[in-house]
Amino acid sequence: MLNITLDPTILEPLYRQLIRKIRQQISEGILRPGQRLPTTRELSLQLSISRVSVVNAYAELQAGGLLEAHPGRGTFVAMPRNGVDSRTLPSAAATPGMAQILARQGELIAFSGGAPAEEFLPTAALHQALNAVLERDGAMALTYEDTEGYLPLRQLVAQSNAALGIRCAAHDVLITGGCQQALDLAIQALLVEGDTLLTSTPTFLGLLDLARIRRVRVHGVEMDADGIRLDALEKAIATHKPKLLYLAPTHHNPTGTVMPLRRRRALLRIAHEAQLMILEDNVYHELYYGVEPPPPLKALDEHGLVLYANGYSKVILPGTRIGYLIADGPLRERALQVKQAADICTPGLNQRAMHYFLQSGAQVGHLDRVRRACRERRDMALAAAEQHMPAGAVWTLPYGGMYLWIRLPMDGPTASTLYDEALKHGVNFAIGGTFYIEETAESAYHLRLNFAAQPPQRIEEGLRRIGQAWQTLANAKGF
């Protein structure tokens, strides 16, 4: 039993409080290296919080190197490794992604993260780009950049988006710290505390985090295989009077759905009638495995209703944190002010290196290789799901993106129960309930698997382990 209490009345989410308190107890020596922690079920009961909150907290502490999960034995305070005391490691926010660290922890097959596989990252080309930029620009590359971003990069962004049908000038492009900051700036530029935002349910977790931090109300709009349902959207607009609709119509995270062109047009008509602004997140657009997806909403928008967020994290690399927001008029000015207040500028060296990489043409071959490899991984995940998921499970066919979205049979264990058992079998995944705004009958039974992060043979093995874990639970409980 841990001696921890949480305060549900403060703004900080419960799982964040839990992370902070466990980290504090480790650094104060109250929790000792090698000490076993309660199971997620025990701790959720003890603290009267959801299992998902505890699972997320443990996962983040594992990602930060403070905890270790040992398949079959449980979760432990990490032992000092290679002379490094894990208690001195920086916070999770400053450490590599969860998938990478979990993957390094021996045999665990990590499907849980949102990062591309390390072997896809163009390390040599970036090395070359950084050297070339420093040689070319010297100290100019190391001082403050314009708040709106490095002009040649903004010009290139405007040009490449013109190819998708988006009409914009470099002036309308604001370089941001990843797509995540583009979303944040748009939300801050447009909404004030207490305003209402609509989004699909399920939706991108980072959006839910932003809404919480910026104290914006969020309501979910149901989805089907083609994205958000327009009848549900019309109802939600009438009921909630939102100021903004956030959408990722292409290779949606977590479901992988792509909204067809007809629905995109109809959606824009509804938004126009309601004078509803749309924040479009298109971070997975280029990661398609067959035909190119339909044009972005921004390219179809005739009334200036769409703000457009994108970036290079999923198709090139996440670590340089280069994303962008396309907006014009007063919203652009407001977003610029927020950016200035947030961090003055996105690091100039990174922007210049990304520009160099993009302009060198290296991106084309890179993207080709990544698409081919991800397609192979997607196909392997589909075949392995067919072979190893229990009868009654269903999953989407992702035409792009990085995720397989599985729904377990609803008369068996939930995804969070399966998560603990799966860890014992040496595999993890993202618990689907995390992506929902409110619990539904189905939300507890979903898993999201990042197939792009694992080589094909580990994908097969990972799904086999998930299937085995499910079977172990089913045998024990007589599901």
Ligand SMILES: Cc1ncc(COP(=O)(O)O)c(C=O)c1O
């Ligand atoms: C839909 C979506 N939008 C935005 C982001 C954040 O992207 P970035 O790393 O560029 O900030 C992610 C990352 O997982 C995502 O899935």
